[in-house]
Amino acid sequence: MLTARALRCRYGAFEAVRGIDLTVHEGELFALLGTNGAGKTTTLETFEGHRAADDGTVEVLGLDPRAHHRELAARTGVVFQQSGLPAELTPREVLRLWSRLTPDARRHLDVDEALARVGLGHRVAVRIRQLSGGERRRLDLAVALLNDPELVFLDEPTTGMDPEARMRTWGIIRELLADGVTVVLTTHYLEEAEALADRLAIMHEGRLATAGTLAEVVAAQPGTIQAELPPDAPQLPPFPERRHDGSSARLELRTTQLQRDLTRLLRWAEDHDVELSGLQAADASLAQVFHELSAGEVLAEGDLTDPEARP
Amino acid sequence: MSTTIAFLHTELTLLRRDTTAWATAIALPFVLGAWWITTDPPFADGMGAIVALQVATLLIFSLHTVGTMALASRREQLVLKRWRTSQASPLSVLMGTIGVPAGLVVLQAAVLTALTMAASDTAPASVTMLAVGALSGVAVVGALTFVAAAFTRSAEHAMITTFPVIIVVMAGTAWSLMRPFDAFDWPVLAVPGGAMTQLLQLGWEGPTDGSGAAAWLSQAAPGLVATVVLTALGTIAARHWFRWEPRP
Incomplete structure (x- = not known):
């Protein structure tokens, strides 16, 4: 479904991603954790096709995300870390536009139903600038799901949400997984990864420090x-x-x-x-593992996310 | 194509809801353009020169200022990045963003030309050449708008970064108006605004040497060549410097 091999990304002299190997299987939720600046968003943007790898290879749904951006845009959904929607449009206008911008999607959800699903059924016609931070995140999610994607990238999707909205979003993510959608999630909320992830990896200083199921990751500490x-x-x-x-x-x-x-x-x-x-x-708890790995040296090499390829 | 139309529809909606852009794009250049008709503006000899001043004003305000502000603010708010996650091509995203101000220039130029014709009781020698002249200005200033946007952090910052192109287009237009429009004056044509002015004057006055297609072509050719070269240079510069991510 998604693979990265020896992936490296640089910003000038700074190497944000330092040769990671990663495999995400169809239908699973894979959580990518790490401190700020660990390289999560850069990795995600490479999968989304927004950033070219400086070295290594990436395949998403069997395709090169840079060379097949148009095809992948119809089959994937993206929630960015920061909302990027015009403040003077309404949620309904944004979703109607989005359905026209993804003409090759296998199907489009009904706009009002998509907004109701994320709890914005009563806010369809207000300007986005009038939405709260949490409501904007929910609108981002509605945009990402409108084209019925096979694979969804969620970059800190619940940041700024109140607990109820977060629970609702977790429910939507679980529904996606039940429908066979693959989800790649980055989050700072460790309980979110514990609650949702089939497998997870912790990034530190551009490398994968550990990866596996929650039980495997915790058992190793x-x-x-x-x-x-x-x-x-x-x-x-x-x-x-x-x-x-x-x-x-x-x-x-x-x-x-x-x-x-x-x-x-x-x-x-x-x-x-x-x-x-x-x-x-x-x-050990996930929080302990996270703290230990974030404070220490990364020594492991190879694809830690692929059980068959682990060193 | 369908994605570009979708963007154009959205940008028109956004422009309608932005009072500042509306005033900058519509009211100010239109009032100035109408004012040129009733006054005796400097360097303007003949109605072709008046039309050139009107189009230059429209290009500066309706296209360059509004276009730079739109591109910078959409980038700052990560809207351009969001649109790029869709199936729309990068060209479609950019054309959709700047297409509305460019279209406004053409529309307003047509209305102002009609007003000029009615007020002066004269008519252009060739409406087609007038359209070519206006479109040559749209092409050059459009490319320069992408260059200016490449160096613009926000809509507010556009108040500074649009200034160089505004000055250059004003200078090019004024310089061209001071020269005979049938002169092959390459330094004048090399300044943005110069070729457009020459083509618009040619469109209004007609060729000074003969009246057949060959006469039109020979007098329009230098301006058209200058337009192609300037647009190409602007496009190359924009491709080199323009970024989708917000500028720090």
Whole structure:
């Protein structure tokens, strides 16, 4: 459905995308996460055909997005990070125009139904400048979906939306997925990726730092065991990554073998009759993974998004 | 073609709703153009010269100023980028954006010419050559509008960036009016506005040497060649400098 191989994009001397390999399968929602400046939007714009790759190849629906822009425009939908619609038009006028600008679409949704679907049924005839930020994002979504696309690019689609509008948008995205539409999403809301993504990747400094299903991405990072030790506790058994300087009563263990190390700790406590107060054990969260990867070096190479091609 | 028509329809709607652009594109040049008829403007000898001044005024305000403002504001608001995600070609997006001001120039020039004819009780030697002259101005100034828009950050910034072309077209028109319109004066023709003025005067007065097709062609040829060259240079410059992304 969508592939990138050794993709590189530069702005002058600055390399925004540094050789990423990526595969998105038909019918899935693939979320691209990363801090500001990580290269998400540049990557997305290359898929959309707005930016030429400086190196590497990109294929969207089996086509080169630069060479087959017109054909792909009829088969894809795009929500930009910032709305780009004339402020003095009405939502209805914009959608009517859009249906004329995508004449080869397999079908067009009814304009008023499309606006009602995103919750703008009561705002069809007001000027766009009178819409709130969240309403404009919903209008962007209506434009992107009007030509019944096979593939949708959503660049931070729920930014500026209130919680209700965000839930409605999530519902629309789930409907798209149920209809077999493929979605590529970038977002700063990690809970959005957790709720919607079949697979996700985290970009950092122009590279993919990790990728996979949510479970895979989280499992690759260490979980945490925390507890308070009594002052007279005997010597702990060795753990791979232990944060306890001896003066503090607080114990923190980071482990990729959460169950094994928790069992060892509990056995040690029972053997030495030690009470572990405030004991907590948890897998890594997506937020933790994101924080760790955003702060660290990217060492992985190859297509992390393709299970069969992982190094 | 259908996407260009869709853009033209949209741009006409946007122009109707923009009071500032409406005044700049319609009211101001039209009032000035009508004023030229009743006064004795500098350098203008004959009704062909009056028509040249009218068309130059229309090109400066209706096409160049409004066109640059439209392109800059649509780019700043990311509208051009949005339109490019459609099936419309880049040329269709740009022609759709600037087509309305260009069409307004032609329409207003026709009305002002009719007013000039009625007020002076005279008629042009060739309406076709008048149309060719007006269209030559639209072509050259249209290309220069894309160049100016390439360096314009916003609609407000257009107040500054349109100034060079306004000055050059005024100078070209005035310089051309000071010379006999049948003179092959290449420096004059090389300035935007010069060839248009010569062609419009030729259209009104007719050829000074003979009256057959060969006479028309020989006197129009330098102006037409200058128009093609200037338009080509403007187009090359616009293709080189124009960007779809907002300027920092």
